[in-house]
Amino acid sequence: MLTVNRADYARLLRLAYLVLDDGDAPLARARRAAARAARGRPGGYPAKRARLVGVLLTEPPAGWSPLHRVLFEPAPPPRGPVREALSELPPHERLACLLRLDGLTVPEVAAELGPHRPTDFRDVERATAAVDARTGLDEAAQRAEIEAFDPDLVRLRPPSVRPAWRAAVAAAVAVALLAVAGSVLTRAEEGAGGPAAVDPGAWRKTPAPSINEWPAQGGLRHDAALLRRAAEAWRDHHRHPPVGRVFLLYAGTVDGASLVVLRDTPGARDAPSMAQYFERRLSRGVESVRRLGNGTGQLIMLGMTWRYLVPPWLQDVRAAVPEGRAPDWTPLPVRDGLTGPLPWTWFTPRCQNYVVFRMIFRPAAGGTVRAVTQLASHDPWSAAPRVWFPDRPEPEERFRWAALHAVACEGAATLSESGDLRLGRLWSGELPDGGGRATLLTVDASSQWAAPGSAVLISEGGKALSERGRTNSDTTSSAASMAAALWWRSPRRWHLVAAAGPNVRRLKTVGELDSREEDTAGKDEALLLLVPGPRTGGRLPERAHLPVVHVVAYENDGDRTVVSPW
Known part of the structure; x- marks a missing residue:
């Protein structure tokens, strides 16, 4: 039993070290995380690994002093191609790749990470594809490098009993190192060339x-x-x-x-x-x-x-956690450009650790005064996207809050890597097969030109009713010319749902699904194309087995674009 526990601990330590393979004292932090996962509730390696995932994704890193780094944390060995590729990814994507190399399938990795960070199949596949592209190695070769890496070999442990002269030498070296570190930390001048300052006015x-x-x-x-x-x-x-x-x-x-x-x-x-x-x-x-x-x-x-x-x-x-049916705004005092602290309990694994800010943009030189919405995290490395709604007139507060909830808490967008977001409503109405009332929400990153956006069906409270679909935002910048398509699954069958803005006069499906089309002739409501897909029967088919289909959007000026539900 002791050998099995040691083997489990070694695997946990390796996984933790590779996720923490930068920053301060990765080996010490990895040992702490692995020990917490190994001494938890009874269970085999999969249960311990699941606990380790929670520790790595939810617990803030412990602080380590320079003395600790100098005396107890040696330099890591040279990185192989896989470790080098992993180091270019954020920690949660490293973890996704390592879980794949640990034998989990893509759905199992998404399920393992899901309780701590919104993750779908495409997030896992994108991370693993990035490592594949950087290394040029297949999965077996990547796994061989990872399994050959032993973090405990990074540090040479001293013998438990040392002669007196060795202890004296070690003490002298420690004193010298502390003196050098002290002189470095108290040196007043570290070269010329300070930053420039902008004119205050x-x-x-x-x-x-x-x-x-x-x-x-x-x-x-x-x-x-x-x-x-x-x-x-x-x-x-x-x-x-x-x-x-x-x-x-x-x-x-x-x-x-x-x-x-x-x-x-x-x-x-x-x-x-x-x-x-x-x-x-x-x-x-x-x-x-x-x-x-x-x-x-x-x-x-x-x-x-x-x-x-x-x-x-x-x-x-003002700030609010993007949960609940309506926002509970908390005013934040600002002094010399710095806000007061938010309650640290607001930043938990829910809602990707993001909160919503509402501010008033009030320039001094006659610009337009307007409200500004922004999502911000507690992580200084993560993006802080601004959010706006292109609809005119401005959509009601209920829809805005539901859209923000869907983006932050329901996985309608990956905020840590996004640019500024444009959230639009293409259609609202009743879904077939008793699906209830829903809204087709478009999510487009304004700062990423020629990048397709995504779409998702949400409930009136902002709950995601489908996985992400696609929009044609890579070819249009006008909300009126926007088109979107996605798959939605009812208890009885799959449905292809497509909608478009007022500048689109016709939608048509092409591909393996029956050809259907809808146009705006004699209609005042939003253009919607709803096509029944395969029946689910007693077992729900995987998305990979759905028909290959595209939606063609014909605009009023004669242009047309193609949108895929993927």
Whole structure:
């Protein structure tokens, strides 16, 4: 029994290490996570692995001091092609790939991750395809590299009993290392070249201020030595150094730490990146770098402080968890560009760890005052997409809240990697076979040109009634010319559901399904095409066995586009 437990622990440790294969003290953090999973409730390796997945996806990483890293955490061995490819993925996608290599099927991986992070089959397949493309290795070769890796060999353990002279040498080395670390951490100057600062009044001179006019804020914005250390640390970042000139957004003291927020200037074609530099007792460095969705001003999460940086033209900030039938808005005070902290209990595995912010965009130079909606996470590495609704007039609050709930909590979009979102309503009505009332919601990323969007059927409360379909947003930027198609499953059969905006006069199916079409002749309601698919009978068929079908959308001006339900 002891041998089996050790074997299980070794597999758990390897899985945890490969997920945590960057940042501070990955081996120590992996041992802690593996130990928690191994000593849980009774069960074999699959049960322990499921507990480990929960630990890795839900528990915040423990902090480790520089002394711990120097004395107890050695440098990892050179990475093979699979480890190198995994390191380019976010931790949850690494975990999906590793579970596949551990013998789970794609549906089993989605089910394993689902309780902690919304995941469907395509998320798993996309992550594994990324590793396949980067390595050029098949699954057997990838598994061989992973199984040959032993994290415990990374560290050479000292003998339990050491002679006195060895202990004295070790103590002397430790004192020397501490002296060197202390001199590094207390050095005032770390090179020249601090960040530039924007004219504090620049944002007041334009009706559409953006990050280019975001003024420097915070009580430490005049600390030249701190700003130089922060700028140099970002320039020395081994994975995400800045592009172009570096500008200061914020410098202040937050929860006992000195924090500097910087952004770069990559040019008009690329969105800028934002870096967060912290100085704490015994530690300092750039803790996160994230590319912004676009160059406009938006909320910025500050580390794990539960606070957000706000540009001066966004006012009356309110926040709510995207759950329930209606929003429960909480006003957030803003002082010197920094909000008060949100309750940490808001950030749980539900709703992808995102909350909804509503603000008023109020420029000083005569621009249009309007409400701004944004989704933001507690993770400074994750995207913070703004959300807008292209319908005119503005849709009612009930639909807006249901759409936000569907996006954040029902898997209608993967927020951590999305650009700004455009949420639209193509159709609302009753579904056949007693399916009840539903809305066809379109979800399109505005910052990703030539990228198809997705569509999903939702209930009036925002519950997802189908998996994602496709829209034609890669070929149209007009909501009136939007078309979408998806599969919906009733208790008796599958149905192909397609809908389109007012500039589309006809929808037609082509492919393995019976050819059907609908047009707008003599109709005032939204254009809807509903085609019965295969019966489910006593057993529901897999999506992979559904008919291959496309929907052709004919626009009023003669153009046409093709939409697939996948």
